[in-house]
Amino acid sequence: MRRVVVIGGGIIGLAVARELVLRGAEVTVLEKEDRWGAHQTGHNSNVVHAGLYYRPGSFKARMSVAGNHSIVDFAREHGVPVEVCGKLVVATGERELPALGVLAERAAANGVPARLVSPAEAREYEPEVACVRALRVESTAIIDFPAVCAALARSLESAGADLRLNAPALGIRPRAGGGVEVATGDGVVRADALVNCAGLQSDRIARLAGLRPRARIVPFRGEYYELRPERRHLVRGLIYPVPDPALPFLGVHLTRMLDGSVHAGPNAVLALRREGYRWSDVSLGDLAEVARFPGTWRLARRYAFPVGLDEVRRSLSRRRFAASLARLVPAVGPDDIVRHGSGVRAQALLPDGSLVDDFLIETAPDQVHVLNAPSPAATSALEIAKHVADQVGS
Incomplete structure (x- = not known):
């Protein structure tokens, strides 16, 4: 059985760990804080994005559109609060109309259900809004992302994953013959592969592992x-x-x-x-x-x-x-x-x-590093996890 150590216990790290477990790996997750999702996951707007903002064909576009469905399905399956409520993107002046039109075109190119509406139609959704035109996006949702993290952690515990809080990675080195060793305050974790999902510390973890990340x-x-x-x-x-x-x-x-x-x-x-x-x-x-x-x-x-x-x-x-x-x-x-x-x-x-406008993932022998995963990364977490798991297995 392939052993993988995941550094970072936010929504990306936990989603990657879950995907690896589903594919038969033995997984250890190291999180330096005393709780899951302590930083970016626990301090965002809890919006499930639809995918209209992103360049067609980009990681963000593809993964957020797919993630909009998969994260909502996961939440409903695991009893996490979620509501598909839609949203309005509003042009408050004539000079914003060209950019609003570009958004509508991107939504269509990305397969996002959206339509341009008049000010009167916009006020049917939001009576107090001011606009000269608006884009109504139907698939945007609100969710409890920390609760998603808790559900992912429970799923991993049930599957027998090794979950470690208060466990910062202090040193990383390759093993003779392949694989990695990660030093923590409680000893050394040995694995066949490393996945870095450390968010705000991701470039530092990459350098700790011997990479020179370009970002x-x-x-x-x-x-x-x-x-x-x-x-x-x-x-x-x-x-x-x-x-x-x-x-x-x-x-x-x-x-x-x-x-x-x-x-x-x-x-x-x-x-x-x-x-x-x-x-x-x-x-x-x-x-x-x-x-x-x-x-x-x-x-x-x-x-x-x-x-x-x-x-x-x-x-x-x-x-x-x-x-x-x-x-x-x-x-x-x-x-x-x-x-x-x-x-x-x-x-x-x-x-x-x-x-860096898109998700950025770099690889090295026995290593995968998620080096840029800002919004809509929480929306896209389960899709990013599939891509990373593919990289680990390749």
Whole structure:
């Protein structure tokens, strides 16, 4: 029986482990935190994406469209809360109409059920929305991704997988004759193959394993607000802006959650620590690593002004954050929102300053490294797992 060690216990790592177990492998999962899905999986908007944003034929397009179905089916099978509610992407001015048209074309190319609607039709879904045109996307869903992780872990436990929390990988080396050895605080794990699903730490794990990955992880913090309970009626479902095609993020949006609360966000600012969820979370070592990487400065020259500065201002000002929301729902004001945590996105950056737009998976003998898996990775987790398991078996 083939033995595989998976580093990282977020939704990708657990999904990969499950897929490998289904294919007959003996699997050990190493997670450095004391719980599953502690970072990106546990700090996102819990949206199951439909797949309309992504370049046709890309990993993101193919895997998110397939994942939209497979993750919903998994949730229903395992009793995880999920609701297929659809969403609106709204153009708030005439200048956004060409980009909205491109989204509609991408949706059609990717096989996503979506249609352009008039302002009157949009208000049938969202009475408070402001738009000149909108794209109605039927297959978008909301889900509890941490609960998906818990279900994956239970499935792995039932199958006899070796699941280890509080078990960071401290060293990795190849074994004579093939395979790898991974040092942990509790000893050495020996396996025929290694899969790196370490998210925010994925490039570091790759270097620990002897690779020189072409991309570096640069962390971006996304901050959320939520509507006060008495203002939740302003949003019935999911309302998104037309994204700026020059940027990798979707823009601040409004999402009704499974419990009826309405989250707003996220924005995107450089995190001052790999796992830094607040401005006060600072790591001089992490900052020095970011500063030494030439791609950081090339990215800054491209986006720091005015985009980056505007994001920082919005981070520090509830009024500015509310103004972004009011473009979508004019009735939302600064007094209607309160802070509600944040997440950190592991964004892969190349030395030339370009952001890696697609999922990035690199291989070496007896090793597979998932080096870029931002949104819609949670949506696509079971599909990414199949692709990674294919790489392990090849």
